[in-house]
Amino acid sequence: MNFFGCKDHPQHLPINGDDMHSNNHTSTSRSSDSGDPSPDSKWAPKLLRDCARAISDGDSPRIHHLLWMLNELASPYGDCDQKLASYFLQALFCKATESGPRCFRTLSSVADKSHSFDSARKLILKFQEVSPWTTFGHVASNGAILEALEGETNLHIIDISNTLCTQWPTLLEALATRSDETPHLKLTVVLTGGIGSTGAGSVMKEVRQRMEKFARLMGVPFELKMISGLNHLGELTKEDLGVQEEEAVAVNCVGALRRVRVEERGGVIGLFRSLNPRVVTVVEEEADFTSNRDEFVKGFEECLRFFSLYFETLEESFGATSNERLMLERECSRSIVRVLACGDDEEEAGGDHDECERRERGRQWSERMKHEFRHVAFSDDVLDDVKALLKRYRPGWSLALPPPEDASSSSSSGIYLNWKDEPLVWASAWKP
Template sequence: MQNTRTSSPIPGNPCGEKWASRLLSECAEAIAEKNTNKIHHLLWMLNELASPYGDIDQKLASHFLQALFCKATEYGEQCYKSLISVAEKKHSFESTRKMILKFQEMSPWTTFGHVASNGAILEALEGENKLHIIDISNTFCTQWPTLLEALATRNDETPQLKLTVVVTESMERSVMKEISHRMKKFARLMGVPFELNVVSRLAHLCQLTKEELSVEEDEAVAINCIGALRRVNVDERGAVIRMLHGLSPRVVTVVEEEADFTSTRDDFVKCFEECLRFYNLYFEMLDESFVSTSNERLMLERECSRSIVSILACNIESSCEESELRERSSQWCNRLKECFSAVGFSDDVVDDAKSLLKRYRAGWSLVFSQGDNPALFLMWKEEPVVWASAWKP
């Protein structure tokens, strides 16, 4: 459907600056109104202007065009499965690892959550000698070398650390085997007694049980949820949170992206506008963080394209939905407060997060929200994009 031209919008076209958002929104409205002639006209126009290798407007047009076409033709589930299949065949563990590490080098989008969570976990488990961290995240364990280093330099006796990594079927067993090997090697280097267990073969996170996690009575437990809770079906999120509470953790850290793709599910245009707002920010961030020819940037953008298709073009009952339905911090806090109390972050953790941002280009800042829902927000050009929080039973 899409071409690959890198030129600017065609001469004399009336779209002007920021043309992609306007045309895409018009097309979404036409789909909601079932205006077939207008849909065809706008899809054709977007296809003429879009390019996955162009400027931000061309990229937005390219990736959202695919989702709008799938929505209009009811081809979302098939397209999503095809995109996932292509990605799995094309991406090796090494290319994925390189993408993640490059992203962390160029942007604090993920490292912010690592720093905030590690700080809260270390403070909650201070003085304990038998630690058990349950990692339910999408970080490929890139979060933990820094924590291992911090444990190795503690003034008192170096504690034992058991790390239980929870993965779903989408992460290949061979990948976790390679990650496990690297983590154990680094722990030996740091002199930290270390055990890593993997809980896999889960189709969905809601299938996770207390028994599978092998929590022992004398362990101080921390639960780390980074980009994980949005993988749970909306109707099952409360049950998962109650299951986590049943593990009696010292702390639960939650990091999610600040967007709402749930409350607008029944209004396609509103859901589309929220999706466009969020990914417009994300694409702007990538544009200012990476060079235009970066392979890692293209991989990240293709990942976005799959997410956009699942949000906008898949039925809510579809399995592809579970990995994309983000909620805002206020929504998550309301859910979490049914079982936990928010504890916020100490001044030391906030200072560490501020120091992290100094490594990156201008445009990033932090906002620490206190009150009933204390949380730390990562801001991109004064817009909240990621938030972190810490909770105790």
């Protein structure tokens, strides 16, 4: 459906006052049922929902009206409503004009070209400094891994994440202070996204040098292996991982399983089981982008809910003029386009299988994991560590056990990082 007669981003189109009923002072406005802004509440979610429904209904005149209105009101440099409108406008425009895959490829190309190790590392570390979004899962996973591998002298951790090994210095420090013999640690890093193929080698060279230097400082025998060049995680094999019989294995998945195509997730979990690991830790963001793939409006509602909360936490964590905040918000634009405006076909979506953004909720991941593993509750010591971590951040963050429908008969199936009582991140531990 191309009712504009062009494929340009709406921000590149001229503004026509006859098509718009706009108000540039948007921080205190919202949309009325007619689509016009009115005061006293948040306006972006209402306008965006109206536009999503119009796209679902194929109502071209209303789509045209709402997209132009959003274009007038949105700004990536404004308040939270203006930012939401800006990034969701891009995805809705791509959906309406069927230009999602092309837009996604462009955004991915720009991200790859602008990527450098120093910028990515600084952004990750700054985010961890001001928000527990990632450190929550790191602390919970590290605690479960250390307990599962206690007393072992030959450790092999398989790390499937894209956080440039920022999880592991604290674990190395803990290993160095063990009362018994300091173990040998082999870390196998499987790259799953976030690093362009052209930059993976140089980035991991930097990571290797830093990790090896820190391990020497801690006095921990250490080696790092990198696996890259996979088209998707489903291609990973047991032979690639090089697991030795004498090694005590732990598999760490942080934001990795959502990048696996839905129909391949059982196979990847089965691969983990074939390694006979002492523990598998899984951390995923709490959203469901799979159940409503065929119902655009419902899928849009879930996407809007999740990213609205994410943008709110960024607003609370960073200063209004923070460059890091702007970079994190811009990273969201690619995810939003991928979810709302690209199909599931790999080639259509841009050719990168690992750019899949099909998140599932903790209870959904639990059902998948239970086919191969049994859930292991986090110990009181690990929970205390997580609670101590959250005290370092601004009020509003809390630790929560899963709601009753997520609990098994014997123990809960993980823990949640909550923002103002809304679950955002799920962490869990599993054993064969």
